[in-house]
Amino acid sequence: MSPYELNTKRKQDRRVRLATMVGTTVEWYDFFVYATVAAMVFNDHYFNVLTNSPFAAKIVGFATVGISFLFRPLGAVVAGHYGDKLGRKAMLVVTLVLMGAATTLIGVIPSAESIGIAAPLLIMLMRVIQGFSAGGEWGGAALMAVEHAPANKRGFFGAFPQIGVPVGMVISTLMLLLMMQISGDDFVTWGWRVPFLISALLVVFGMWIRMGVAESPVMNQIVEEDDQVSLPIVEMFKTSWKQLIVGSLVFAGNGVAGYLSTGGFLAAYLKDSPEKHGLGLNPKIALLVIASFEVCRIFTILFSAWASDRIGRKKMYIIGFVLEIILAFVFFWLLNTAASGDKPNYLLVVLAVVLFSIPAGFTYGPQAAFFAELFPARIRYSGAAIAYAIGAVIGGAFASMIAAALLEWSNGNNYVVGVYVATMATIALIAALFIKDRTGKPLDGDHDTDVVSQEIHDEIDKDIEEGKSHPVSFDRPGF
16 A cells, blocks of 8 residues: 555544544534524624614624635635645644634623623624634645545545534534523523533544544655745745636635525524515524535535546536526525415425535535645645635625625515526536546646646746755654
């Protein structure tokens, strides 16, 4: 067996899938807890001090969900730089601690009644830190999973950081439902804080798992051959900007579909009264509906990742985006039909979210393997992290805010939101047509010419020789 391939008999390598999943689980637990509490508490009790309009406070709340995305590219640049120089594992630990610390601190921020405008401003600051850490988290997790995997199972191994999203969503939903069993006043006063504080326990568990994982085999090879790039971010933009554009647009198309659920729009739409252009569901039922979407997405992510190892990433993306374009309208048609009677038809609501979990999962499952195969080994962390961060800004940062504004502008005609989703999916579909499918191809630096031309490959070698960084060394299982 190659020393640069997963060894299932080595204990630390068997932990890779769990280690890569746990970080994204914590990240998305934090994200969804915030998005849901923003819709249920912060809009009316924190952001209301910034404006006299309930609708404006709602938009501000959605904007704070999105503001963290603006700092993801910065986090991606920093984590990508050190992830390509020092290793994937170090950045996985740092980003996990930052994310968990910011989330825990949100849980202890005093109320707006106590400290006034400082309360929402502190929340925004914590969102910035969350965004910075999230920008570097996913790239490292994706590469650790995929670079450890056998070539014919790369998509499936890469699914584990992906399913961390719905797993984190389900855990956060259950936690919020548990806290909502207390009285409404108590939930607004202190109950919402508990899920944020619980994040600290998840981080401790995640650290324990990650510290026992070996460094990526590909990164080991780069270090052993003293083949590191001095400024990975510069080389990435210099040699792989086309891959960056394709990766960003592909993820943006998936992001809109996923972030309408994770970003708070769906939660607000399901619970808001018809006068506010919503379905008027009980908030607890609304959370259960979202949980059903995420449970289904676990299976669609795993299936699509497994299938992408057999039919290729490109074909899987094309299938997923075509389905997303079609089901974007079916989704809102079913929700409209569910709301047309005297009371909402819960069966149709659940059917709508279950169906929409198919394209949302099909275009997300292959992502880790696709991004790893998209960039040369020596600048892979920078490329994958920055493409993910830019795609998240384009397709996710303000998806819920845009959807809410479109709903208000159209006086409750949710088909305009369907047009928005379908338009982004169409752009992503066009980008997917330009994918150079490298399913099953080697990921080590010796095969970088599969990604970039020999001329560019030689140019990177020249830059390494001229600006050689101080060599770094470490032995498995890392530091």
